[in-house]
Amino acid sequence: MFNLNNILRENIKNLTPYSSARDEFQGEASVYLDANENAFGSPLDEPYNRYPDPLQYNVKKRLSEIKGVPVRNIFLGNGSDEAIDILFRSFCNPGVDNVILVPPTYGMYEVSANINDIKTKKVSLTEEFQLNLEGIAEEIDQNTKLIFICSPNNPTGNSINRDDVETLLNNFDGIVVVDEAYINFSRQKTFIQELTEYSNLVVLQTLSKAWGLAGLRVGMAFASEEIIEVMNKVKPPYNINESSQQLALKALANVEQVNNWIKETLAQRDKLVLSLKDLDFVLDIYPSDANFILVKTTDPKGIYNFLVQKGIIVRDRSKIDLCEGSLRITVGTPAENEILIDTLKNFK
Numbered sequence: 001m002f003n004l005n006n007i008l009r010e011n012i013k014n015l016t017p018y019s020s021a022r023d024e025f026q027g028e029a030s031v032y033l034d035a036n037e038n039a040f041g042s043p044l045d046e047p048y049n050r051y052p053d054p055l056q057y058n059v060k061k062r063l064s065e066i067k068g069v070p071v072r073n074i075f076l077g078n079g080s081d082e083a084i085d086i087l088f089r090s091f092c093n094p095g096v097d098n099v100i101l102v103p104p105t106y107g108m109y110e111v112s113a114n115i116n117d118i119k120t121k122k123v124s125l126t127e128e129f130q131l132n133l134e135g136i137a138e139e140i141d142q143n144t145k146l147i148f149i150c151s152p153n154n155p156t157g158n159s160i161n162r163d164d165v166e167t168l169l170n171n172f173d174g175i176v177v178v179d180e181a182y183i184n185f186s187r188q189k190t191f192i193q194e195l196t197e198y199s200n201l202v203v204l205q206t207l208s209k210a211w212g213l214a215g216l217r218v219g220m221a222f223a224s225e226e227i228i229e230v231m232n233k234v235k236p237p238y239n240i241n242e243s244s245q246q247l248a249l250k251a252l253a254n255v256e257q258v259n260n261w262i263k264e265t266l267a268q269r270d271k272l273v274l275s276l277k278d279l280d281f282v283l284d285i286y287p288s289d290a291n292f293i294l295v296k297t298t299d300p301k302g303i304y305n306f307l308v309q310k311g312i313i314v315r316d317r318s319k320i321d322l323c324e325g326s327l328r329i330t331v332g333t334p335a336e337n338e339i340l341i342d343t344l345k346n347f348k
């Protein structure tokens with residue numbers, strides 16, 4: 001049975017969080033002399049002289065409406081990368097605990113583990129890029145705190161079987177992190193509606209991909225109220241700056257625009273797949289639920305370098321186990337995709 005107190009680090013359990021000026025007085029006042037801000041203003045047009053809302057209520061309120069998840073179940077990070085780091089710092093004792101990773105997958109889980117001095121146990125995905133549940137079960141020990149599942153998976157593009165993720169959620173006493181950075185492009189259902197079902201579930205999403213806001217650095221974690229409280233305690237007090245909060249709020253009014261881009265991206269992805277199939281150095285194109293495709297080729301390095309010479313940058317993933325020979329290609333605009341295909345036709 002999952003019990004948050006069993007997996008929480010002792011120092012975090014006992015932590016008195018930093019109490020900011022904005023925490024200690026909430027409400028409206030006419031004279032704020034509590035935070036050592038510049039009372040005259042900022043050299044910009046906006047009142048950036050004031051500290052931002054530490055808990056980003058307005059942004060969360062809007063996200064809550066869009067996602068159908070209560071505000072108390074939402075955490076915002078300076079990118080989802082910050083949420084990943086905070087999960088390590090909340091639950092994993094450096095030099096003692098471990099987490100399970102299922103490569104090939106997103107590289108930040110391992111980097112973040114290394115920064116926090118947390119051991120990683122790797123259980124490769126199967127040839128079909130699905131979970132090896134038996135392998136995972138064998139690796140779990142009493143110091144295993146987190147399992148990271150990326151679905152749709154980066155760099156392979158496929159979704160992980162939902163039943164398998166549920167098997168983990170039902171049987172693992174630690175936290176299962178489901179990274180849904182690419183969920184907007186997927187035919188699969190999100191896990192954020194399952195928070196009441198699974199107290200050990202953390203779902204990560206981001207404004208960096210489909211929402212087109214990678215530059216703002218706003219990532220989301222959805223989890224039980226208890227887990228969110230811990231993450232809020234551990235995060236830096238003002239982790240989302242005021243301009244990012246304002247701009248995110250403004251952007252979140254444009255759901256329709258984003259949905260149109262998603263449709264266009266999916267149509268472009270299908271078109272790209274058809275064009276790539278015709279190239280004789282393309283050996284395989286893996287099914288994608290994301291805004292990129294993994295393409296197995298006869299000469300990844302040669303193609304990569306050829307494209308760089310022509311000013312086109314893709315990602316060489318050929319050194320990664322199970323991705324031998326493969327390039328990861330992000331779906332671009334119709335014009336960009338056409339340039340890519342026209343250029344590739346001239347390779348060799």
Ligand SMILES: *Cc1c(COP(=O)(O)O)cnc(C)c1O
Pocket residue numbers: 078079080081082106150154179181205206207208209214217218219
């Ligand atoms: C791009 C990506 C993210 C996003 O990270 P941000 O810090 O929110 O920009 C998270 N997870 C995966 C798997 C990604 O590919």
